[in-house]
Amino acid sequence: MASKALAIIAGVGPGTGASIARKFAKSYSIAVLGRNPDNYNPVVQEINSSGGQAIGISADVSDSKSINAAFDKIQAQYSSSKLAAAVFNPGGGFVVKPFLELTEEDYSTALKSQAQGAFNFAQRSIPLLLQARGSSEYPPTLIFTGATASLKGSAKFAAFASSKFALRALAQSLAREFGPQGVHVSHTIIDGVIDIPRTKAWVFEHEDAKLSPDAIADSYWYLHTQPRTTFSFELDLRPYIEKW
Amino acid sequence: MASKALAIIAGVGPGTGASIARKFAKSYSIAVLGRNPDNYNPVVQEINSSGGQAIGISADVSDSKSINAAFDKIQAQYSSSKLAAAVFNPGGGFVVKPFLELTEEDYSTALKSQAQGAFNFAQRSIPLLLQARGSSEYPPTLIFTGATASLKGSAKFAAFASSKFALRALAQSLAREFGPQGVHVSHTIIDGVIDIPRTKAWVFEHEDAKLSPDAIADSYWYLHTQPRTTFSFELDLRPYIEKW
Amino acid sequence: MASKALAIIAGVGPGTGASIARKFAKSYSIAVLGRNPDNYNPVVQEINSSGGQAIGISADVSDSKSINAAFDKIQAQYSSSKLAAAVFNPGGGFVVKPFLELTEEDYSTALKSQAQGAFNFAQRSIPLLLQARGSSEYPPTLIFTGATASLKGSAKFAAFASSKFALRALAQSLAREFGPQGVHVSHTIIDGVIDIPRTKAWVFEHEDAKLSPDAIADSYWYLHTQPRTTFSFELDLRPYIEKW
Amino acid sequence: MASKALAIIAGVGPGTGASIARKFAKSYSIAVLGRNPDNYNPVVQEINSSGGQAIGISADVSDSKSINAAFDKIQAQYSSSKLAAAVFNPGGGFVVKPFLELTEEDYSTALKSQAQGAFNFAQRSIPLLLQARGSSEYPPTLIFTGATASLKGSAKFAAFASSKFALRALAQSLAREFGPQGVHVSHTIIDGVIDIPRTKAWVFEHEDAKLSPDAIADSYWYLHTQPRTTFSFELDLRPYIEKW
Numbered sequence: 001m002a003s004k005a006l007a008i009i010a011g012v013g014p015g016t017g018a019s020i021a022r023k024f025a026k027s028y029s030i031a032v033l034g035r036n037p038d039n040y041n042p043v044v045q046e047i048n049s050s051g052g053q054a055i056g057i058s059a060d061v062s063d064s065k066s067i068n069a070a071f072d073k074i075q076a077q078y079s080s081s082k083l084a085a086a087v088f089n090p091g092g093g094f095v096v097k098p099f100l101e102l103t104e105e106d107y108s109t110a111l112k113s114q115a116q117g118a119f120n121f122a123q124r125s126i127p128l129l130l131q132a133r134g135s136s137e138y139p140p141t142l143i144f145t146g147a148t149a150s151l152k153g154s155a156k157f158a159a160f161a162s163s164k165f166a167l168r169a170l171a172q173s174l175a176r177e178f179g180p181q182g183v184h185v186s187h188t189i190i191d192g193v194i195d196i197p198r199t200k201a202w203v204f205e206h207e208d209a210k211l212s213p214d215a216i217a218d219s220y221w222y223l224h225t226q227p228r229t230t231f232s233f234e235l236d237l238r239p240y241i242e243k244w
Numbered sequence: 245m246a247s248k249a250l251a252i253i254a255g256v257g258p259g260t261g262a263s264i265a266r267k268f269a270k271s272y273s274i275a276v277l278g279r280n281p282d283n284y285n286p287v288v289q290e291i292n293s294s295g296g297q298a299i300g301i302s303a304d305v306s307d308s309k310s311i312n313a314a315f316d317k318i319q320a321q322y323s324s325s326k327l328a329a330a331v332f333n334p335g336g337g338f339v340v341k342p343f344l345e346l347t348e349e350d351y352s353t354a355l356k357s358q359a360q361g362a363f364n365f366a367q368r369s370i371p372l373l374l375q376a377r378g379s380s381e382y383p384p385t386l387i388f389t390g391a392t393a394s395l396k397g398s399a400k401f402a403a404f405a406s407s408k409f410a411l412r413a414l415a416q417s418l419a420r421e422f423g424p425q426g427v428h429v430s431h432t433i434i435d436g437v438i439d440i441p442r443t444k445a446w447v448f449e450h451e452d453a454k455l456s457p458d459a460i461a462d463s464y465w466y467l468h469t470q471p472r473t474t475f476s477f478e479l480d481l482r483p484y485i486e487k488w
Numbered sequence: 489m490a491s492k493a494l495a496i497i498a499g500v501g502p503g504t505g506a507s508i509a510r511k512f513a514k515s516y517s518i519a520v521l522g523r524n525p526d527n528y529n530p531v532v533q534e535i536n537s538s539g540g541q542a543i544g545i546s547a548d549v550s551d552s553k554s555i556n557a558a559f560d561k562i563q564a565q566y567s568s569s570k571l572a573a574a575v576f577n578p579g580g581g582f583v584v585k586p587f588l589e590l591t592e593e594d595y596s597t598a599l600k601s602q603a604q605g606a607f608n609f610a611q612r613s614i615p616l617l618l619q620a621r622g623s624s625e626y627p628p629t630l631i632f633t634g635a636t637a638s639l640k641g642s643a644k645f646a647a648f649a650s651s652k653f654a655l656r657a658l659a660q661s662l663a664r665e666f667g668p669q670g671v672h673v674s675h676t677i678i679d680g681v682i683d684i685p686r687t688k689a690w691v692f693e694h695e696d697a698k699l700s701p702d703a704i705a706d707s708y709w710y711l712h713t714q715p716r717t718t719f720s721f722e723l724d725l726r727p728y729i730e731k732w
Numbered sequence: 733m734a735s736k737a738l739a740i741i742a743g744v745g746p747g748t749g750a751s752i753a754r755k756f757a758k759s760y761s762i763a764v765l766g767r768n769p770d771n772y773n774p775v776v777q778e779i780n781s782s783g784g785q786a787i788g789i790s791a792d793v794s795d796s797k798s799i800n801a802a803f804d805k806i807q808a809q810y811s812s813s814k815l816a817a818a819v820f821n822p823g824g825g826f827v828v829k830p831f832l833e834l835t836e837e838d839y840s841t842a843l844k845s846q847a848q849g850a851f852n853f854a855q856r857s858i859p860l861l862l863q864a865r866g867s868s869e870y871p872p873t874l875i876f877t878g879a880t881a882s883l884k885g886s887a888k889f890a891a892f893a894s895s896k897f898a899l900r901a902l903a904q905s906l907a908r909e910f911g912p913q914g915v916h917v918s919h920t921i922i923d924g925v926i927d928i929p930r931t932k933a934w935v936f937e938h939e940d941a942k943l944s945p946d947a948i949a950d951s952y953w954y955l956h957t958q959p960r961t962t963f964s965f966e967l968d969l970r971p972y973i974e975k976w
Contacts (some may be wrong), residue, residue, distance in 0.1 A: 063261075064836050099909055100858065104796050107851045111843050115894050119839045126832065139484070154905030162847050165901035169893035172885030177831055180450075180485045195473070208473045215474035224465045228484040229439070229452045229457035233477060240383070240472040241424045343665055344614065348552050351607045355599050359650050363595045370588065397660030406603050409657035413649035416641030421587055426579050489925075627972070668938075668973045683961070696961045703962035710954045716972040717927070717940045718947035723967060728871070728960040729912045 004029045005136055006081040008074060010121050011090030013039035015196030016145070019213035020087055021223050025052035028084050031074045033059040033067075042114065054136045058157040061090050061117030061147060062109075071124040072134075074157050083128035084136045084225050088121050088144040090114070093097050093163045096156050107159045114163035118170050126178060133182045139231075141184040144171040148191045148244075175233050190216065190239035206241045247402050248273045248297070249380055250325040254305050254365050257283040259440030260389070263457035264331055267465050269296035275318045276402030277303040279313075279336075305334050306353075315368040327372035328380045332365050333389040334358070337407045340400050351403045358407035360482030362388060362414050366388050370422060377426045382473075385428040385468040388415040389407065392435045392488075397480060419477050428475050430467045435482035450485045492622055493543065494569040496562060498537045498549050498609050499578030501527040503684030504633070505606050507701035508575055511709050513540035516572050519562045521547040523580075550597075551606030559612040569614035572624045573712050576609050577633040578602070583653045584644050602651035606632060606658050614662070627719075629672040632659040635674075636732075646663045663721050670677045672719050674711045678704065679726035684710040694729045713721045736761045736785065737868055738813040740806060742793050742853055743822030745771035747928030748877070751945035752819055763806045765791040765799075769822075776873075793822050793849030796842075798882035803856040811967050815860035816868045820847070820853050821877040825895045828888050828967040842891040847898035850876060854906060858893040861915045863910050871963075876903040880923045907965050916963050918955045922948065923970035937949050938973045 007024040011017050012032040017040070018046045021030050025047040032054065034040040040056040047054035048134040055077055059070035091111030112242070115177050122142065129140035168187055173184035193199050195210035216237060223232055238244060251268040255261050256276040262283070265274050269291045276298065278284040283299040291298035299321055336357030339350045363405035366386065373384035394412045397405040412431055419429035437443050439454035448454070460481060467476055482488060495512040499505050501522040505528070509518050513535040520542065522528040528544040535542035543565055547558035581600030583594045610630065617628035638656045643650040656675055663673035679685050683698035692698070704725060711720055726732060743749050744764035749772070755785070757779045757922050764786065766772040777954040779786035791802035821885040827838050840962055854874065861872035882900045885893040907917035907946030925931050927942035935959055948969060953962055970976060 014832075073317060078861035099906060100855070102855075104852070105856075109846055111847055111898065114842055115843060115898065116836075119834075119890075119894075120836070123832070123834075123836075129885075149901075153901040153906075153908065155905060158851075158902050158905035158909075160903050162851075162898040163900035165897035166843065166847065166894040169881075169885040169897035170890050172886075173887060173890035173893050174831060176488070176885065177887035182484060184484070191741075208471070210473060212471060212473040215471050219466075219470070219474065219476070222463075226463070227452070227456060229454060229456040229458050230463065230481050231484050232463070232479050232481055233488075235476050237474050237476055240428070240475050244420070244477075343662060344611070346607075346611075348604075348608070348611075352604055355603055355654065359599060360596055363590075363646075363650075364592070366589070367590075367592075378629075379606065393657075397657040397662075397664065399665035401660060402607075402658050402661035402665075405657035405661050406654040409653035410599065410603065410650040413637070413641040413647050413653035415644060417646035417649050418587060418641075420641065421643035421646075445687075560933070599846070615781060664976070670972060696959070698961060700959060700961040704960050707954075707958070707962065707964070710951075714951070715940070715944060715947050716946040717942060718951065718969050719972050720967050720969055721976075723964050725962050725964055728916070728963050732908070732965075 003080045005084035006031065007085040007087070008033070008080045008125065009087045009089060011088065012043060013091070014042065015194055016213045016216050017089045017100060019217035020089065020220050021047065021054065023217035024085060029078055030054040030082055031078070032056045033061065033070050035060055036106065060093065061121055062112035064120045067120040067124060073075060082132035082135045083125065083140060084132060084138065085141045086121070086125035086129065087143045087220060088118050090117055092117070093160060095159050098156055099158050102159055108161070110159040110163035111166060115166035115170060118167050122170065122174060126174070126183065127181045128182065139182055139184045139228045140223050141186065142174065143186045143188065143220055146187050146189045148189065150189055172233070179231060184226065184228065186232060187234050188219065189234065189236040191236055191244055192242045194207060208237050209241050211237060211239055225234040247324050248320050249328035250275065250329065252277070252369065253333060255329045255332065256287060257335070258286065259438055260457045260460050261333050262287040263461035264333065264464050265291065265298065267461035269298060270331060273322055273325055274298040275322070276300050277305065279304055305365055306336065306356035308364045309414050311364040311368060315399055315437055320357050326376035326379045327369065327384060328376060328382065329355060330365070330369035330373065330384045331387045331464060332362050334361055336361070337404060339403050342400055351406070354403040354407035355410060359410035359414060362411050366414065366418060368420070370427065373427045374425065382427055382469050383428045383472045385430065386418065387430045387432065387464055387467060390431050390433045392433065394433055414442040416477070423475060428470065428472065430476060430477050432463065433478065433480040435480055435488055436453070436486045453483050453485050455481060491538070491568045493572035493659070494519065494566050495575070496571065496613065497520070497575045497577060498626040502530065503682055504701045504704050505577050506531040508577065509535065509542065511705035512573060513542060517566055517569055518542040519556050519566070520544045521549065530577065539590060549609055550600035552608045555608040555612060555698065560727065570620035570623045570668055571613065571628060572620060572626065573619065573629045574609070574613035575631045575708060579607055581648060583647050586644055587646050590625050590647055595650070598647040598651035600653060603650035603654035603658060606655050610658065610662060614666060614671065618669065618688050621670045626713050627670055627672045627716045629674065630662065631674045631676065631708055631711060634675050634677045638677055667719060670716060670717065672714065674720060675722050676707065677722065677724040679724055679732055680730045697727050697729050699725060699727055733801060734851060735812045737816035738763065738810045738945060739766070739817040740815065740857065741819045741821060743820065746774065747926055748945045748948050749821050751773040751949035752821065753779065754784065754953050755949035756817060757786060761810055761813055762786040764788050764811070765793065765802050767792055793853055794824065794844035796852045799852040800857060814867045815857065815872060816864060816870065817873045818853070818857035818950060819863065819875045820850050822849055824849070825892060827891050830888055831890050834891055839891045839894070840969070842895035843898060845904060846895035847901035850899050850902050854902065858910060858915065862913065870957050871914060871916045871960045873918065874906065875918045875920065875952055875955060878919050878921045880921065882921055914960060916947045916952040916958065916960070919966050920951065921966065923968055923976055924974045941971050941973050943969060943971055
């Protein structure tokens with residue numbers, strides 16, 4: 001199976017990242033990155049035990065040395081695989097505080113986790129995606145996960161919104177630079193609460209009020225399968241009852 | 245087959261509308277609306293001769309009487325079918341002229357074709373989509389086709405941009421009103437030249453420089469299949485080499 | 489005084505339009521257009537009795553014949569005046585209703601009042617503004633009044649949002665066509681309740697919670713005075729306590 | 733003069749910053765911050781020699797220690813002055829390179845100069861602006877300077893666009909948090925080439941093709957003088973011939 005194409009997903013815990021890994025594992029070998037192996041080990045094992053192929057690597061996207069070491073490991077492990085898709089999905093940097101209570105570190109951590117982390121991830125992914133052109137069924141794809149705060153700054157969200165706006169700017173810049181070269185760069189707007197273990201206890205008035213991680217994963221797969229005649233850059237995703 | 249669910253597509257010529265009709269005909273009975281039967285007859289025949297079910301009705305969306313008559317015919321023909329999806333895709337109102345050369349009629353025709361036409365279409369579709377909730381595999385869906393000019397007014401595009409901005413406002417308003425009621429309302433941004441008979445002679449420097457109507461249709465089908473936990477409102481679609 | 493430059497303001501009642509007329513009357517002869525003379529007569533008299541020069545003309549912007557007759561009268565009255573500024577500020581077309589209760593006429597009236605009305609007004613204003621280049625202290629200016637609904641479609645606002653989106657598209661298109669020719673085209677986003685006779689009874693928790701019509705007028709004047717090196721297209725205006 | 737109100741301007745060289753300082757010096761005591769005294773000394777001397785009051789402080793906004801020391805000095809120097817206005821206008825972090833040639837430091841420097849720098853500046857300014865409420869003629873004001881890249885990511889602009897998007901998110905978040913508390917937070921979009929010493933040699937086909945720094949300063953002053961009934965958040969500024 002070493003020659004199966006590869007998908008790399010950064011930011012894999014028990015929620016969206018795991019669903020994306022599962023979805024892409026139906027077609028590709030998988031490498032998942034996360035800070036805490038406890039978060040990604042279950043999905044790695046699940047994929048491997050159900051006929052797929054996955055590895056997990058502990059890495060901090062905001063640290064370029066850590067990201068570089070992770071990509072080196074991935075390339076050693078999957079030396080003959082082309083990179084079909086790379087997904088940047090880390091949750092770091094989320095902080096909700098009145099502005100005058102934010103610390104300098106709160107703010108810089110948000111920028112590092114989302115913007116600098118995405119920069120580090122893209123610097124290593126894009127050369128591999130460029131190499132993969134022509135060899136894969138679908139155009140090589142790079143997807144970034146955005147949020148409501150990617151489009152709107154709000155009271156108490158100064159740090160998170162700054163980091164998510166920056167991430168969106170990066171994604172747009174990459175789409176405009178590498179789209180014409182045949183790499184599909186997309187950005188999603190996840191606008192609502194995702195139905196993951198951490199939010200299980202949150203009860204809403206209406207049924208189906210939380211985003212399904214599997215449906216998010218389906219949308220990422222859909223974006224990946226678009227032909228280069230018909231690329232989407234941005235896709236918003238929200239529960240039907242969400243105010244927006 | 246009378247009880248198969250129904251899809252109605254307004255604005256069917258030999259391009260995007262026909263591809264959408266073909267795609268949705270794999271799952272649904274189809275009714276297509278167009279001003280000129282010569283434009284929609286080929287796809288209607290093609291669907292019927294390949295095991296699907298389709299009817300074509302000559303109608304002018306900008307004329308509420310014409311739209312009402314068309315919907316009455318559709319409901320008579322498919323009396324036991326629920327409306328699974330409605331797509332508003334007419335091309336009318338496109339005009340490119342310096343502002344001072346635009347006539348009052350150029351401007352009002354654009355508004356009538358796109359905005360008033362979409363209003364007429366939505367007034368008849370939405371009650372049927374509301375009725376269909378619960379009976380269909382996917383949430384009942386209403387999709388409007390937008391363009392580059394939906395987001396940006398440009399020199400010489402005053403009429404077309406006004407009409408496409410208005411259409412987008414309508415789509416957003418409907419999404420915010422009927423989304424929470426379980427009807428999925430979406431709007432697409434078609435940003436580029438579509439590869440249809442009328443544009444066959446337009447040659448670009450790069451391969452694959454035109455939008456594929458079949459890929460557009462796939463994206464409409466993807467939007468239709470999203471569960472209500474995870475609705476998209478807006479999807480941009482463009483060829484990889486398009487400047488944006 | 490016949491040779492003083494001229495400002496034309498469409499949509500003058502006792503609120504914003506009157507404040508704009510008063511402000512511009514300090515420098516220019518004024519022509520105000522409104523459907524009902526009772527609405528604009530007080531400000532016309534006030535300007536004339538305090539040393540300014542103003543005329544009021546009853547006109548319906550959505551009717552090109554009415555607009556053309558009004559401009560003919562203005563040109564007859566102020567035959568030697570250059571047009572320094574034109575402001576489109578009518579309030580027509582505002583309707584708030586659930587979509588399925590909107591009538592076809594509600595929707596078409598909104599489009600006619602805002603979009604077609606602005607088209608009619610611009611068709612007559614722009615040739616005069618082009619003629620005024622070089623003769624006036626400030627670049628000839630055309631300002632359109634927008635609203636919250638110019639940027640966002642909402643439940644129950646389908647008609648009004650469609651018309652205000654269309655107006656914004658027109659303004660953008662004109663700015664991109666005539667800006668490089670030296671005519672300054674701007675669009676404002678009035679985001680909140682204006683403090684006018686009609687809203688006097690609306691009480692808010694906070695002081696100063698309504699937009700001041702005089703401050704809006706100051707902002708229009710500021711836009712008008714911008715040199716062509718440094719034009720603004722869009723200006724949002726809202727009370728400090730407004731949610732946005 | 734110690735009790736005259738104060739304006740602090742960060743990012744003062746021979747261009748926009750100097751014009752803003754000159755404009756605000758007509759009403760306020762001034763403190764300008766810049767990395768290089770050679771850049772701000774001329775305007776400081778000019779203000780002092782023409783009857784105004786100004787000090788210059790060498791500071792690096794991206795370094796919180798440096799910013800804190802600068803604010804401490806300002807408060808010592810102008811101990812009895814209220815802060816009427818603070819302007820964040822540094823030019824750091826501008827870099828134009830293909831993405832794969834950007835270094836990690838290019839990217840982090842951009843984020844630090846614009847986003848983290850603005851954070852540092854706002855953390856010290858906002859408490860002073862809150863204290864100034866009620867004592868000043870105009871609402872205390874905090875203005876951030878944005879750019880074309882604040883709204884659009886482009887090929888080769890990944891670093892600069894990320895930093896300017898982040899700055900805009902910060903500005904929006906602060907406007908939504910502190911606007912209702914009476915502090916006016918604004919963000920400008922400077923869209924074009926500014927007419928400063930560094931761009932003197934750039935010749936354009938048309939006259940007046942560069943933004944006037946004095947006209948930019950006038951617009952900042954206009955924003956500052958808006959009453960709290962009628963605040964603007966965002967103002968775009970561009971030469972009449974600019975494509976946008």
